[in-house]
Amino acid sequence: MAISKTAEVYDDLKEELLNGAFRPGAKLAIDGLATRYTVSASAIREALARLTSDRLVVAMPQRGFHVAAISREDLLDLTEVRVEIEARCLRRSIALGDVDWEAQLLATWHRLSRAGTSPEGRGHPDWAHIHARFHDDLVAACDSKWWLYLRGELYVQAERYRRMLLPQVEGIRNIEAEHREILDLVLDRQTEPAVEALTRHMQKTTRRLLESGLVRGHD
Structure with a gap:
């Protein structure tokens, strides 16, 4: 039971961190979180320890756990590396994907398009998760577990x-x-145009974030 509770807290905290519920750099008070989630302090510590592996939380000696910082430099570096790895995975996926892969990709895209054009739009409660699944399915036929692992880590960031x-x-x-x-483009097996379209898609998001002025440089 304790293990499942820790896993539940980990999942809930991860969602809140991804959604910006805690300010970047803010200290995460264990006692306060234990009260908030009605679990023991040890369950919170275990969840936070797991989140340090995800690089969403930083453990500071003598200072406890803090929300990982964000910066312009980090976002630019992240995007550059992510583009390279996504491109590698997508090329392999297009080369190796079969009809079952195509069918799954089409099914996920259909769900995503329905959620996105719903009255809630991209505020639909399932949109973020279906969006992640769509991007996962694009590269699902890639045969390198390590490239996929690295790609997944960067996607979270x-x-x-x-x-x-x-x-x-x-x-x-x-x-x-x-x-x-x-x-x-992916279904037509137009590999390089598909890679270029995916690259534009990722870079456009980064560009809008940088142009907003909300992501600043390191202090």
Whole structure:
């Protein structure tokens, strides 16, 4: 029971960190979190320890746990590396993907497009998770577990920036059309155009965040 409770707290805390519920750099008080989640302090410590592995939390000697910082430099570096790894994974996925992969990708895109065009739009409660699944499915046929692992780690970091800041700066952007363009190119096995479309998709998000002025340089 304790293990499952820790896992539950970990999942809830991770979602809150990704959604920007805690200010970057803020201290995470164990006792306060234990009260908030009605669990023991040890369950909170275990969850926070796991979140340090995700690089969403930083453990500071003698100072406890803090929310990982964000910065312009980090976002630029993250995007550059992410583009390289996503491109590698997508090329392999297109080369190796079969009809079952295509079917799963189409099904996920259909769910994503329905959620995005619902009255809630990208505020739909399931949109972020279906969006992540769509991007996962694009590269699901890649045969390198290590490239996929690294890609997944970077996606979480990029998602933190997107969820924390993009709702404030997104403005007019037809993300559904961007996803459809990527999907069509992937299914047509147009590898390099698909990679270019995915790259533009990621870089556009980064550019909007940087132009907003909400992501500043290191102090």
